[in-house]
Amino acid sequence: MSFKQFYRGFLAANPNVQHYACHSHHYWPDVTRDAVLRYWDDSARLVDDKWEHILGLEVPAVQQLIANELKLKNPAQLVFASNTHELLFRLLTAFSWNNGLKVLTTDSEFHSFSRQIARLGEESNIEVVRVATEPFANFPERFVEAAAALQPDLVFVSHVFFNSGVAVPDLTSLVNTVAEACKATIAVDGYHGFMAIPTDLSSLEGRIFYLAGSYKYAQGGEGCCFMLVPEHNNFRPIYTGWFAEFGALSAAKSGAVQYSKDGYQFAGATMDFTALYRLRAVLDLYQQEQISTAQVHQHVQSLQQHFLQSLDEIAHPWLNRQSLLQNFQADHGHFLTFRGPSAEAVAALSQFLATHQIKTDYRGDRLRFGFAIYHDIDDIKLAALKEA
Ligand SMILES: Cc1ncc(COP(=O)(O)O)c(C=O)c1O
Numbered sequence: 001m002s003f004k005q006f007y008r009g010f011l012a013a014n015p016n017v018q019h020y021a022c023h024s025h026h027y028w029p030d031v032t033r034d035a036v037l038r039y040w041d042d043s044a045r046l047v048d049d050k051w052e053h054i055l056g057l058e059v060p061a062v063q064q065l066i067a068n069e070l071k072l073k074n075p076a077q078l079v080f081a082s083n084t085h086e087l088l089f090r091l092l093t094a095f096s097w098n099n100g101l102k103v104l105t106t107d108s109e110f111h112s113f114s115r116q117i118a119r120l121g122e123e124s125n126i127e128v129v130r131v132a133t134e135p136f137a138n139f140p141e142r143f144v145e146a147a148a149a150l151q152p153d154l155v156f157v158s159h160v161f162f163n164s165g166v167a168v169p170d171l172t173s174l175v176n177t178v179a180e181a182c183k184a185t186i187a188v189d190g191y192h193g194f195m196a197i198p199t200d201l202s203s204l205e206g207r208i209f210y211l212a213g214s215y216k217y218a219q220g221g222e223g224c225c226f227m228l229v230p231e232h233n234n235f236r237p238i239y240t241g242w243f244a245e246f247g248a249l250s251a252a253k254s255g256a257v258q259y260s261k262d263g264y265q266f267a268g269a270t271m272d273f274t275a276l277y278r279l280r281a282v283l284d285l286y287q288q289e290q291i292s293t294a295q296v297h298q299h300v301q302s303l304q305q306h307f308l309q310s311l312d313e314i315a316h317p318w319l320n321r322q323s324l325l326q327n328f329q330a331d332h333g334h335f336l337t338f339r340g341p342s343a344e345a346v347a348a349l350s351q352f353l354a355t356h357q358i359k360t361d362y363r364g365d366r367l368r369f370g371f372a373i374y375h376d377i378d379d380i381k382l383a384a385l386k387e388a
Helices: 004-013 031-070 084-092 111-123 136-150 171-181 274-289 293-314 343-355 383-387
Strands: 078-081 101-106 126-131 154-158 185-189 208-213 225-228 335-339 361-363 366-370
Touching: 031 078, 031 274, 078 084, 084 111, 084 154, 084 185, 084 208, 084 225, 101 111, 101 136, 111 126, 126 136, 136 171, 171 185, 293 335, 293 383, 343 361, 343 366, 343 383
Parallel strands: 101 126, 101 154, 154 185, 185 208
Antiparallel strands: 078 225, 208 225, 335 366, 361 366
């Protein structure tokens, strides 16, 4: 089945482009255009009553759709913000920074976390241990050993690493073994996993924070990220806005700031919900058309296999199977990462490919090719590489 019919707008605006940067910025399905208009229409129609409608109907609908996707029982534990940085900063302010906060993470976390934690470490009494993700084969064992040795307060780890596409082989088992080794709060950056790799959080619900958003595989565009918050935590994030006071409030000492009892405990303040409308439109489309993440994953895997076979035929000096960061595996993320001979060589090849309408992206000496459901096998045309 071709899924292209759902992406006519973006495909028509980019004729002849081979878009391999979808792991960064996915094309948006046509239903998202209607969603933007629906937001405008709701704003015009409801004016002052808009917030009741959005917070009372739209937000719960999206919480439920995300909960269905991640197999969660309690959708109210999901809170929204414009980006994951805002959400994880709220989480960081739930800890005391001056009493020797210990953080266990990896050397492959996205900048929203890695830059922030590095900067905080300059000011405060924060110890950060970064476990190398390579060699990938024994990463889980080394990570758990580090957890046992450090006894961290916070563990922050990606489901799929942004700089390799490598997925933690079994997220549930990693969380379980880390939780046996230490008493830390565990937070998972799920951005490259959400709606790419089928993810069942049912046995982790109530035990982890999980962050993801709409810009990548969820295809709603920028501006709608979410965090799953475990129930019954006693956190009082310092970075808090008035949305965090919605609904039933937790008991607090008299005069102390109170927090929502659900995920809104970690909320901020007024935001533009257009992106949430777009995300809802995509999730509704998937539901109506019965498109599952498992199906998308399978489609992408076959594209990846075909891409590698095409590369075999081209026999480029370094853009080949041998330079793949990890041999393609079943639970690999939706982009393939090749290590080039140098950052300059990688940048030069990416620019050369762009002149042939082949859009990729790169990080240092790593060139990334992403695949999406709006690609078909016939779209993969790599002849230009013969001249590179
Ligand atoms: C693993 C990961 N997390 C988070 C993000 C997005 O971060 P933010 O929403 O803070 O811009 C990205 C973006 O590329 C990412 O790759």
